Amino acid sequence: GIVYTPVECVDFIIHSVNDILKREFNTSLSDENVHILDPFTGTGTFITRLLQSGLIKPEDMERKYRNEIHCNEIVLLAYYIADVNIEAVYHDLMKPDHYVNYDGICLTDTFQLAETKQQSLSQEFFKENSEGVLRQKNAPIRVIMGNPPYSVGQKSANDNAANMTYPILDKRISDTYAAKSSANLTKALYDSYIKAFRWATDRIADNSDGGI
Numbered sequence: 001g002i003v004y005t006p007v008e009c010v011d012f013i014i015h016s017v018n019d020i021l022k023r024e025f026n027t028s029l030s031d032e033n034v035h036i037l038d039p040f041t042g043t044g045t046f047i048t049r050l051l052q053s054g055l056i057k058p059e060d061m062e063r064k065y066r067n068e069i070h071c072n073e074i075v076l077l078a079y080y081i082a083d084v085n086i087e088a089v090y091h092d093l094m095k096p097d098h099y100v101n102y103d104g105i106c107l108t109d110t111f112q113l114a115e116t117k118q119q120s121l122s123q124e125f126f127k128e129n130s131e132g133v134l135r136q137k138n139a140p141i142r143v144i145m146g147n148p149p150y151s152v153g154q155k156s157a158n159d160n161a162a163n164m165t166y167p168i169l170d171k172r173i174s175d176t177y178a179a180k181s182s183a184n185l186t187k188a189l190y191d192s193y194i195k196a197f198r199w200a201t202d203r204i205a206d207n208s209d210g211g212i
Helices: 007-025 045-052 058-068 076-094 110-114 127-138 157-163 167-178 192-205
Strands: 035-038 069-073 105-107 141-144
Touching (some): 007 045, 007 141, 035 045, 035 058, 045 069, 045 076, 058 076, 105 127, 110 127, 110 192, 141 192, 167 192
Parallel strands (some): 035 069, 035 141, 069 105
16 A cells, blocks of 8 residues: 555454454464565565564564565555564564575565466565465465555555456455445445455465465
């Protein structure tokens, strides 16, 4: 979105997710194999606040940072800022003896990940990014949290994404939300905000253990 999520809202969402994980799934954000994804990370606020939240135990922090926290961003500048922010917060918290790169961020259009015939953004140019996208697609994502993108009246670097087509994702909306809607006009259901919920729901459904 054009305006990034206020930190207070981010903190509330993160703590709410952890509470639901404990109550409904008897697990937590800190536990092993609880993979976390922010599909629209912007400048990385959700991930940095997660690292700073105190919800991840110190003994689990390196494992989560290296292997179990994932995020995507489509705007190149925001992608680089997010990467720097996440790495800076991790090193400030952990103070490791050597620099540890964050490999969980991908420069990609999240919606394209559901389109089997399309390449992710810059996948053909950056081998490391391509490998990161593949790792993420194979990860058993348990938690998806973030600020979904907007498309109605948006004027930003994301406007180019409005010209992208997502036939598989659009069909999922047609077969579910649109099919069960009593409204005469269902065009609004194909807004990127709604697409984000449809995509996230399907991605979580890939994990047999359930998720949020």
